[in-house]
Amino acid sequence: ILATISSNAFETTVPTLNVLNTYFNRPGIPVGVVKAALPDKDCSQHWAQAIIAKYPHALQLNNEAMDAVKLYRKILSVQMDKSVTVVTVGFFTNLAGLLNSKADKYSPLNGKALIEKKVKQLVSMAARIGTDGKTGYEFNIMVDAAATKKVFAEWPTPIILSGFEIGEKILTGIRLIHNEQIQNSPVKDAFSVALAKDSNTVGRNSWDQTAVLVAVRGLLPWFGYRKLNFDVEADGKNVLISGKKFTYLTFKQTPGAIAKLIEDLMMHQPVKK
Template sequence: MKTFFYLLLALCCAACAPKKQPVSLIFDTDMAPDYDDVGAMAVLHALADSGEVDILATVSSNKQETTAPCIDVLNTYFGRPGIPVGAPKGEGVSMDTWHKGLKWTEELPSRFPHKVESASQAEDAVSVYRRVLNAQPDTSVVVVTVGFFTNLKDLLESGPDADSPLSGKELVAAKVKRLVSMAGYFPEGKEFNVMMDAPASQYVFENWPTPIVLSGFDIGEKIITGKQTAAMPVEGSPVREAYKMCLEQDNPEGRNSWDQSAVLVAVRGAEPYFGLETGTLTVTPADSNDHWTPDPAGRHARLLPKMPTEQVTATIEALMMHQPTVRK
């Protein structure tokens, strides 16, 4: 009953939230090993429909061929088929879902409309980043990554091109306001997004020139969503279908909300949902460990629990259940 109350409250608050200038955002996802990426994109499009965010681009950090089609399915379903979709073209991780029954990574592209047929056919993620960033005002873009750090490393190392005379690091410093990332096992350990491309993670944490906000493993671990989403009385929703087929194979009560938490903070900020602790996250590629050092002068900040978990859960679930008003 308490969860239902918070869900109802979240729906009401979403409807009456004051309008602000939308956040200009690039979404970077591994879109395959786990399906919280699907929930994160549902949250992102719900916030776009409420005028809170302008989705500039959606890129995959995973070379798995179904990633780009799945991203395109979700963009198309929510009425934004024109959002650029990119994927890595150099060295990188290729990883599919762990499910052995119905695989949502195959089912979504087979059931729902999309134009991008594979990651190989998608545009180079770095090219998407450079073109989109160059077109934006200075210090105006939020980048949120809920996957591997491959694209961000490649972006930082990129050189001048037809879109911009700046190096990748100069372009990021000029155009990006902050990076929000689902990453880190605090205070020390192995976290999936960090360890899958540990050299890239190390490079980004050492060289990214803007503030970084980290939504760690401990944050999303406690926020269990998806049960209501999987039971939505709607037809033709890729979000509903992904959660329905996955929860039937995993836990019918829901799935951890690692990626959704990062998206929520990227758009609305940490408050009132979470507190912040400043410090520095370092990565040692030899063992893929990450280590957090609290420091008031640190270059990074990590989220800390603040709002009751039930209330944050209801907020995220309500956004995941959002349905597009107009599909193009």
């Protein structure tokens, strides 16, 4: 599984990922970052800064990480054919860059051909269907709408989308922050900071976690789906169009049951080495 990060995030993206990888005994997982000036979104709750200041990490700055598109090409080139699940819980900047990439020292294939050869599926937290049942605005699509439009139109493998209305109903974090058995955890600290900054006593919407859950464990038994297709307008609005290109999640179990599973996974504590 490859995760994509599409924000410079005021020099917190790479150190944050390295904090989490180190905590979970995987400090060597390669981290890439978009090298362009935009998109560059910070988090108003500043939980990333809090865990960077507290926990060990070898990577201190974003520029210490490899360009994300080059890293994609490097990793994909040595994988078995049709073996990789790509999961993205942010903007589509890096994936559009991968589609646009040319042959290089890692592979003689262009980006689209490399994806088609090596990737099994793309799982994304993206899109929203509003009250009209046809259109919606969703943050991950809007921030780099041109990149989203390219990926939606040209990505050559199956795509699963966890839409806004899925994660909106799945609330997590409260059990985690009140679990006294969990100490010195950057995951717990991140949620503690974020929930406190928002004066949130019910739990955070679990948009990203739903995409990761499906990427790792599949749809069943938690989710059903419907088949549909989207286009993306210049302002970032996603619009339903004819076709059945995307697998779009629906609920098979209750949001509460899925929240419990996700929160149980979030409370995993690695064995200290």
